[in-house]
Amino acid sequence: MRGSIVIIVLLLGIVVATGCVSPNFPAGDAAVRLPLNEGAGNLDFLSEGEVWILRDINKARASAAVPLEPLKASRGLSQAAKDRAEEIARSDAGVLTSEEERNRLFERVRRFGTLTGSVAEVRSHGYPEDTVVKELLSGSLFQKGQSRPYFMDGEYAVMGTGCTMAVRVAPLCVIIVASEFKEGR
Numbered sequence: 047m048r049g050s051i052v053i054i055v056l057l058l059g060i061v062v063a064t065g066c067v068s069p070n071f072p073a074g075d076a077a078v079r080l081p082l083n084e085g086a087g088n089l090d091f092l093s094e095g096e097v098w099i100l101r102d103i104n105k106a107r108a109s110a111a112v113p114l115e116p117l118k119a120s121r122g123l124s125q126a127a128k129d130r131a132e133e134i135a136r137s138d139a140g141v142l143t144s145e146e147e148r149n150r151l152f153e154r155v156r157r158f159g160t161l162t163g164s165v166a167e168v169r170s171h172g173y174p175e176d177t178v179v180k181e182l183l184s185g186s187l188f189q190k191g192q193s194r195p196y197f198m199d200g201e202y203a204v205m206g207t208g209c210t211m212a213v214r215v216a217p218l219c220v221i222i223v224a225s226e227f228k229e230g231r
Contacts, residue, residue, distance in 0.1 A: 078105045083120040083204050085229030091121045095175030096207045099219060102179035103197045103205060114200050122158030122229045123206025127220040129154055130167065134220070135212035155222065163225030166196035171218045175209060178219055197223050 078101050082088070089097055100119050107114035130151075142150070155161050170178045182195045197205060202223035209219040 078108060079116040080104055081116055081118045083118040083123075083227060083229060086119060086121040089119060091124055092119070092207070093175075093209065095217065096124065096209055096219075098175050099178050099207045099209075099221065100205060102176075103221070106179055106183055106198065110198065114198070115203070117197065117203060117205040117223065120159075120204045120206040120224075120227055120229065123155065123204060123222045123224060123227055124208055125158045125206070126154045126208070127167075127206045127222045128208025128210070130222070131169075131208045131210040131218050131220040132212060134169070135210050135218050151222075155224065155227070157230075159230040160228040161224055161226070162228075164201060165222065165224045165227075166199075166202070168195050168197065168221045168223075169219070170221075171213065172216045173219075174216055175219065195221075197221060199223075201225055 080089075080097070080101055092100070100117070104116040107116060151165060151167055152161065155165055168182060170182060173181045183198075185194075196202065202225055204225075204227045205221060205223045207219060207221045209217040211217055
């Protein structure tokens with residue numbers, strides 16, 4: 047009898063542990079999918095807070111009036127986003143025109159893989175990682191001319207995020223979305 051209880055407890059522990067390391071996270075009654083872009087491998091390139099942001103993005107997409115497919119997590123786009131966050135934190139970008147910013151975004155993304163189609167960037171500063179998506183969805187962080195964050199656009203299929211604490215108060219996070227992205231080496 048005692049051996050049966052130990053086996054049951056061990057099996058329950060394995061089931062719980064397996065569920066905790068799964069890339070699918072609970073979101074109310076449904077699971078939030080966090081698929082990986084082909085070639086991304088696993089999520090070890092992200093911090094816990096960055097995983098939280100990507101999970102919340104897919105939760106928001108699944109909860110849209112017309113549910114959207116989950117975005118795939120990309121290692122290359124996350125590296126590009128992290129580079130951008132650190133660049134902004136250093137303030138060495140200077141004042142750029144929107145065309146210069148767009149060109150730098152394309153250059154940065156192409157350093158980490160092959161981009162096909164559209165790419166966009168969303169920034170957040172002053173909010174902890176677990177509230178970034180909520181703040182972006184509230185509209186308080188929209189950039190001029192945007193009616194919603196780019197990650198809520200069905201045109202995009204791949205995403206990456208990078209955050210840095212190289213600034214005061216709270217993390218500076220950048221989210222990059224692309225319609226199609228092939229991971230670099």
